Amino acid sequence: MHTNLKNLKEDAARLQAGIEAVAAEMDAYENNLGGIQDCALKIQKCAKVLGNNRIAALAARDKRKVMDELEDAAIELVELLKR
Structure with missing residues (x-):
């Protein structure tokens, strides 16, 4: 019995x-999902800004900013998917 x-x-x-x-894995998953x-x-916002023909063409400087933001988001996305 003992x-x-x-x-x-x-x-x-x-x-x-x-x-x-x-539970810890689910917390990490939820955090990754939010990210x-x-x-x-x-990425959607950047693609919309770059591809929207209804607005005036972006200045080269603004286009670089948007492309930098797009690249940063893509890099962050890859890192989140690796976890």
Whole structure:
């Protein structure tokens, strides 16, 4: 009887540790998902600004700023997807 209770206690401890690990992974996943969504919105915004024919052509300096923002968002997205 004592052995069964001891085994049950050990199993419960392993289960708790497993649940805590899964919870930590889910938190990280949710954080990454939020970052991925933010990057996607930045990329969408930049593509819209660069490709929108209804507005006047962007000045070269402004186009570089938008391209830098687009590149930064793409790099951040790649980093988030690696995690």
